[in-house]
Amino acid sequence: MTGVFKDMTHKHHNDKKQDNDWEEAPADIPAEEAAAETGAPDAECPAEAGELEKLRGELAEAQEKLIYLQADYQNYRKRTSKDIADARIYGAANALEPFITVYDYLTMARQAADKSDKIEQIRQGLSMILDQYMKAFEESGVSRVETVGKPFDPSVHEAVAREASDEFPEGIIVKEWTGGYRFGERLLRPAKVVVSSGPADAKEA
Structure with a gap:
């Protein structure tokens, strides 16, 4: 009789433990929430991956264009500096050229004065030189x-x-x-x- 009572008591204890285990077991959690709680990363969406790849391509293209633009700008600066220097040289040359002709006239007038004592001839020569000077001035602005x-x-x-x-x-x-x-x-x-x-x-x- 005592053995039967012990078996019943042990069975009752096991049943109570199983009931407690059932009450403490957590309810099923959706996979998405479980992944969020555990910090597991979601699988990358194909659409987002394609958009990201497109942006990377556009960025690389923009960087390449920037490199070309920088190179073009440096070449432009070099060409501009050379053009300005050339313009100054040509401008000065064009302005000075008429005065070379005047210098030639002055040289000829001095040579004529050395060989002649005719004042009127020298005066006419100087007048011609002055006229040539004024022409050179006008041509130079x-x-x-x-x-x-x-x-x-x-x-x-x-x-x-x-x-x-x-x-x-x-x-x-x-x-x-x-x-x-x-x-x-x-x-x-x-x-x-x-x-x-x-x-x-x-x-x-």
């Missing part, structure tokens, strides 16, 4: 500032004296001491002039 008979303009004239004049009213230039010159719109040198102070009779009155 240089022009003279107008003076005699023009109103005094302090922006292009420098008054060195004033004198009475019956021919020119007050404020008008009566004489030019040294010529003034422009290069385009830029003043190279102002003209030094004598300005009329008006008629002498008006001063005395």
Whole structure:
């Protein structure tokens, strides 16, 4: 009788333990949640993988274009620097060429003066040289500032004296001491002039 009671007690204990194990067993967890809880990475989506590969290709292409652009820019800078240097040389050469011709005329005039005592011939030769000089100036973009008979303009004239004049009213230039010159719109040198102070009779009155 005692043996039967022990068997029943042991069976009851085992049944109770199984019940407790059943209550403590966790419920089934979806695979996605289980993967998230364990930190397992999801399989890469084919669409996302294709997009990533496309972006990588575009990035590589952009980097290659950037390298070509940098090389082109360096070549452009070199060409531009050379073009500027060449333009300066050619510009200076074109500006100086007319004065070589004038120098030739001056040389011939001096040689003629050494061989002749005719003042008129020398004067004509010098006049021709001056005309050639003015032509060279004009071809280089240089022009003279107008003076005699023009109103005094302090922006292009420098008054060195004033004198009475019956021919020119007050404020008008009566004489030019040294010529003034422009290069385009830029003043190279102002003209030094004598300005009329008006008629002498008006001063005395």
